[in-house]
Amino acid sequence: MIIDIQLTAAPIPENLSPLSPPGAHGAFLEFRGIIRAEEGGQPVPALEYEAYSKMAEREIRRLLESLAALHPCLAARVIHRVGVVPAGEPAVYVGVTSRHRAAAFALLDEFMNRVKQDVPIWKRRVLSPAAAAPPKSDSHASGPPAALLSLDEAMAEIRSRCQPLPAVRAPLADALGRVLRETVCAPEDLPPFDRSARDGYAVLADDPSEVFHVVDTLLAADWKPRALQSGQAVRVATGTALPCGGLRVVMQEQVERDGNRIRILKRDRATHIRLRGEDVKAGQPLAQAGVRLNAGALALLAAAGCVQPLVSPLPRVAHFTTGGEIVPPHQTPEPGQIRDSNSTLIRGLLQNIPCDLEQDHLSEDFETAWRQLDPGHLAQLDLILVSGGASVGDRDFTRPLLERLGFQIIFAQVNVRPGKPLLFGADGARIAFGLPGNPLSHFVCFHFAVALALARMAGGETPPFPRAPLAGKLDDEPCPRETLWPARLEWNAGAPRLRPLAWASSGDLTCLPAANALIRVPPNQGLLPAGAEVDFLPAAAMIFP
Amino acid sequence: MRVLFFAQLKDVTGCHAVDLDPPSPLDSNGLWAALLEKFPGLAAHRASVRLARNCEYAAPEARFARGDEVALLPPVSGG
Numbered sequence: 001m002i003i004d005i006q007l008t009a010a011p012i013p014e015n016l017s018p019l020s021p022p023g024a025h026g027a028f029l030e031f032r033g034i035i036r037a038e039e040g041g042q043p044v045p046a047l048e049y050e051a052y053s054k055m056a057e058r059e060i061r062r063l064l065e066s067l068a069a070l071h072p073c074l075a076a077r078v079i080h081r082v083g084v085v086p087a088g089e090p091a092v093y094v095g096v097t098s099r100h101r102a103a104a105f106a107l108l109d110e111f112m113n114r115v116k117q118d119v120p121i122w123k124r125r126v127l128s129p130a131a132a133a134p135p136k137s138d139s140h141a142s143g144p145p146a147a148l149l150s151l152d153e154a155m156a157e158i159r160s161r162c163q164p165l166p167a168v169r170a171p172l173a174d175a176l177g178r179v180l181r182e183t184v185c186a187p188e189d190l191p192p193f194d195r196s197a198r199d200g201y202a203v204l205a206d207d208p209s210e211v212f213h214v215v216d217t218l219l220a221a222d223w224k225p226r227a228l229q230s231g232q233a234v235r236v237a238t239g240t241a242l243p244c245g246g247l248r249v250v251m252q253e254q255v256e257r258d259g260n261r262i263r264i265l266k267r268d269r270a271t272h273i274r275l276r277g278e279d280v281k282a283g284q285p286l287a288q289a290g291v292r293l294n295a296g297a298l299a300l301l302a303a304a305g306c307v308q309p310l311v312s313p314l315p316r317v318a319h320f321t322t323g324g325e326i327v328p329p330h331q332t333p334e335p336g337q338i339r340d341s342n343s344t345l346i347r348g349l350l351q352n353i354p355c356d357l358e359q360d361h362l363s364e365d366f367e368t369a370w371r372q373l374d375p376g377h378l379a380q381l382d383l384i385l386v387s388g389g390a391s392v393g394d395r396d397f398t399r400p401l402l403e404r405l406g407f408q409i410i411f412a413q414v415n416v417r418p419g420k421p422l423l424f425g426a427d428g429a430r431i432a433f434g435l436p437g438n439p440l441s442h443f444v445c446f447h448f449a450v451a452l453a454l455a456r457m458a459g460g461e462t463p464p465f466p467r468a469p470l471a472g473k474l475d476d477e478p479c480p481r482e483t484l485w486p487a488r489l490e491w492n493a494g495a496p497r498l499r500p501l502a503w504a505s506s507g508d509l510t511c512l513p514a515a516n517a518l519i520r521v522p523p524n525q526g527l528l529p530a531g532a533e534v535d536f537l538p539a540a541a542m543i544f545p
Numbered sequence: 546m547r548v549l550f551f552a553q554l555k556d557v558t559g560c561h562a563v564d565l566d567p568p569s570p571l572d573s574n575g576l577w578a579a580l581l582e583k584f585p586g587l588a589a590h591r592a593s594v595r596l597a598r599n600c601e602y603a604a605p606e607a608r609f610a611r612g613d614e615v616a617l618l619p620p621v622s623g624g
Contacts, residue, residue: 033624049623050551050552051623052549052551052597052600052616052618054600055597055600055601055616056623058600058601080623080624091624092623092624112624115623115624116621116622116623116624117621118602118621119621119623119624120551120597120616120618120621120623121621121622121623121624122551122552122619122621122622122623123622123623124552397556399556400553400556403556412559413559
C-alpha cells in the first residue's frame with residue numbers, strides 16, 4: 001500500500017488527488033474531520049493540537065499497514081493539523097483508494113477509531129484563535145517559556161503587553177483616581193472677575209480721603225457694576241465681585257463706622273483684591289493629560305466647569321481563589337485547612353485603584369472549576385487574577401485554566417523572592433495573572449505586577465523605583481534571587497526612611513499591617529547596614545491618591 | 546536519557562523535557578521513582594500515562610537507559 005503521512009501547521013488543501021495511479025482504483029474515499037464551532041452549548045472558536053510528531057507518524061503508518069492486511073486498499077494519505085485550528089476548518093484528512101469501495105469504507109472507519117486511541121496527538125480548546133501561539137510543526141520543540149525572567153524583564157514585559165484602555169467620559173463624582181486622558185484648559189479667567197479678598201470697604205485705589213460715604217452694600221453673590229467717585233465706599237464681603245476696576249479694599253478692622261460714614265484708621269499697602277485671571281488665564285492648561293486625578297485635581301476641574309472629563313475607564317477585574325485547603329474567613333477550618341485571606345487582601349488593595357471587581361472561589365477539581373466559569377463573560381473582562389495554583393503541584397491548574405480561556409502564557413516564573421511562581425498571560429488586550437498562593441507573595445506580586453498592569457491600562461505613568469535610606473539594618477542571608485522585602489516607609493526629621501520588617505516565610509501575613517513599601521534587595525546582597533540607600537516600591541495606597 | 550512531557554503533563558512539570566542520567570538502566574518503576582522525585586505532581590497522572598521509549602509504546606518489562614528518548618503520553622485525543 002502506498003502511504004503518505006503529514007503532520008502540518010498549514011491548512012489542509014481543498015483538492016487532493018488519489019495517491020494510487022489512475023486506472024488502478026475503483027473507489028476513492030475522502031474524509032475530512034472538521035472542527036465544530038460549538039460543543040455542549042459552549043462556543044469553540046478553535047482547537048489547539050499538539051503532537052509527538054515522530055512517534056505519531058510511526059503509529060499512523062503502523063496502523064494503516066495493520067488495517068490494510070484486513071481491508072486490502074491501494075493507497076492512503078493522512079494529513080493531521082498541529083497548532084491552532086479555527087472552527088470550521090478540517091483538522092484531519094484521510095484519503096483512501098481501493099479496488100472496491102467496501103475495503104476503503106472499512107479501513108477508513110476503523111482507522112479513525114484507532115487514531116483516537118493510539119496516536120500521540122492531543123487537542124485543547126482555544127477560546128480566541130488570534131491570541132494563541134503561532135502554530136508549531138513539532139510540538140515537543142515548544143512548551144512553556146523556560147526562561148526565568150528578572151524583575152526588570154518581567155516588569156518590562158508587563159509594561160509592553162498592557163496598553164491603555166479606551167478613554168471614557170465620567171462625571172467628577174466617579175473620576176477620583178482615574179487618569180485624565182485630555183488636557184483641560186481654563187474656559188475662562190480664574191477668578192472670573194476681580195474679587196475682594198477681605199470683608200471691608202472698596203474705595204478708589206488712589207483716593208486720599210479719610211472719611212467715606214458708604215453708597216452700597218454688596219454680598220458675595222451680588223453683581224452690581226458701578227463707577228465710584230472720590231469719597232465713596234462700597235461695603236463688600238470676602239469673594240464679592242467688585243463693582244469696577246481701580247479699587248482697593250480696606251479691611252473692616254481698620255475702619256470706624258458711624259451710620260453710612262466710615263473713617264479709615266489705617267491703610268495697608270496690599271489692595272486685598274484677587275484680580276481676574278490671576279490664578280489662571282482663559283485657555284491656559286489646568287490639568288495635563290496623563291495625570292492621576294486626586295481630590296484637588298477634581299476640584300480644579302469643577303471650578304473650570306469640566307464636569308465630564310475624558311478619563312481612563314474602570315477596568316473590569318475578576319479575582320478567583322483556588323485550592324481545596326482554604327475556607328471562607330467566617331468558617332472554622334478543619335484540620336489541614338486555613339482561612340482565605342487572599343480575597344480580602346486583593347479586594348483591599350484594589351480599593352486603592354479604580355476598577356470593577358468581582359470575586360469567586362473555584363472548585364479544586366479542574367473540570368468542575370471550568371464549569372463554574374462563563375468564558376463568554378470572562379472574554380469581556382480586562383484583567384483576570386487567579387490566586388493559588390501557580391506552582392506545579394498536582395492540584396494546580398491556573399495555567400491550563402488560563403490557556404483554556406485563550407490566554408498565551410508570557411512567563412511563568414520571575415527570579416524574585418517571594419513571588420517566584422507568578423504567571424502572566426495575555427490574550428490581545430486581555431491580561432491575566434496567576435498569583436502564587438502565599439499572602440506575602442500576593443502582596444509582592446500585586447505591587448510589582450498587578451498594580452503596574454492596571455497603571456498601564458489606565459494610561460498613567462509608572463515612575464521608576466524611588467530611593468531612600470534604611471532606618472535599620474536589613475539582616476538577610478545572601479539570596480541568589482532578587483528580593484522585594486516588606487518595609488515601613490516612615491518620616492524621620494522630615495526625611496523618608498525605610499524600616500525593614502521581619503517576615504518568616506512567603507506565607508507570613510503578620511508583617512503586612514505595617515508594610516507600606518517593598519525594599520528592592522539585589523541578588524546575593526546579604527546584610528544591608530542602617531543608612532544604606534535602597535530602591536523601593538511604594539505600596540498601592542501610596543502610589544494612588 | 547531525555548524524558549519528554551506532552552499536553553497537560555507540561556503544565557504539571559512546567560517544562561517539556563528533562564534530562565535524567567541514571568547510572569544503570571531503569572525499569573518503569575525506577576523511571577517513575579526518578580520522575581516523581583523531581584515532579585511530585587505527576588503522581589496523580591501515573592495511572593493514565595503511557596510510557597514510550599524511542600517512539601514506541603514501551604512494553605511493561607522495558608528498560609530505559611542512557612541515550613533513550615522517553616515520552617510520557619497522557620490519554621490521546623487526536624483525529
